[in-house]
Amino acid sequence: MGPPLILIETDGLLFNLLDSETLNSFAKKITELDEMVRRMVLEGFGVEKYGDEHFESTCTSLRINKYEAPMTNEGILAFNPHTDESVVTILHQTQVRGLEVRSNVDGEWFNVKLSPNSFLVMAGDIFLACVNGRLHAPYHRVIMRGTEHRYSAVLFSVPKAGCEVRTREELIDEEHPQQYKPFDYDKYLDFICADDAPVAKSPLRVFCGV
Numbered sequence: 166m167g168p169p170l171i172l173i174e175t176d177g178l179l180f181n182l183l184d185s186e187t188l189n190s191f192a193k194k195i196t197e198l199d200e201m202v203r204r205m206v207l208e209g210f211g212v213e214k215y216g217d218e219h220f221e222s223t224c225t226s227l228r229i230n231k232y233e234a235p236m237t238n239e240g241i242l243a244f245n246p247h248t249d250e251s252v253v254t255i256l257h258q259t260q261v262r263g264l265e266v267r268s269n270v271d272g273e274w275f276n277v278k279l280s281p282n283s284f285l286v287m288a289g290d291i292f293l294a295c296v297n298g299r300l301h302a303p304y305h306r307v308i309m310r311g312t313e314h315r316y317s318a319v320l321f322s323v324p325k326a327g328c329e330v331r332t333r334e335e336l337i338d339e340e341h342p343q344q345y346k347p348f349d350y351d352k353y354l355d356f357i358c359a360d361d362a363p364v365a366k367s368p369l370r371v372f373c374g375v
């Protein structure tokens with residue numbers, strides 16, 4: 166279950182998304198942030214030499230989500246728990262909170278409190294596969310409460326259609342045995358979108374775990 170895709174106004178930053186010039190410059194800025202983060206991670210793992218190849222094989226897309234106000238203070242699940250099938254996800258939410266991330270330590274869900282001018286950067290399944298599982302792709306969901314609609318803007322970097330995803334050899338060694346077999350991104354999307362897709366904390370592991 167996901168929220169409807171919309172292009173609509175709201176308060177603050179996202180208000181201007183109706184205006185295509187602002188939308189373009191907003192998308193450009195967060196695309197730059199996405200690129201910077203990805204370069205830093207590749208550098209951090211000492212595989213920056215793959216940067217050009219990596220960027221040539223990926224693209225980005227921006228999605229604006231609207232969540233209807235549930236008109237109750239009981240938490241309503243508005244987006245099922247999942248990890249993103251992206252390389253990197255960059256998320257901005259308006260003043261209505263709702264995003265929750267599950268702690269890797271004790272499994273507790275905690276509310277993400279972003280200041281109005283900040284963005285949340287998360288690794289997705291694809292980055293995990295590229296670096297042999299040596300990043301954490303957070304399990305997250307959206308819980309709605311109260312009388313206000315919620316909006317979020319999310320930039321996903323993803324492999325281009327038909328691109329193979331594989332772990333960089335330099336990141337596989339005795340201490341870090343290979344975690345994922347190479348796979349075709351489109352086939353992974355088919356797998357997670359299928360009616361009988363497994364409900365798993367890491368569908369990637371089910372799909373191509375070694």
Ligand SMILES: O=C(O)CCC(=O)C(=O)O
Pocket residue numbers: 230244249256258263264305306307316317319
């Ligand atoms: O709207 C949000 O805060 C989360 C959206 C999300 O997780 C997604 O689009 O993958």
Ligand SMILES: [Fe+2]
Pocket residue numbers: 247248249305
């Ligand atoms: Fe997500």
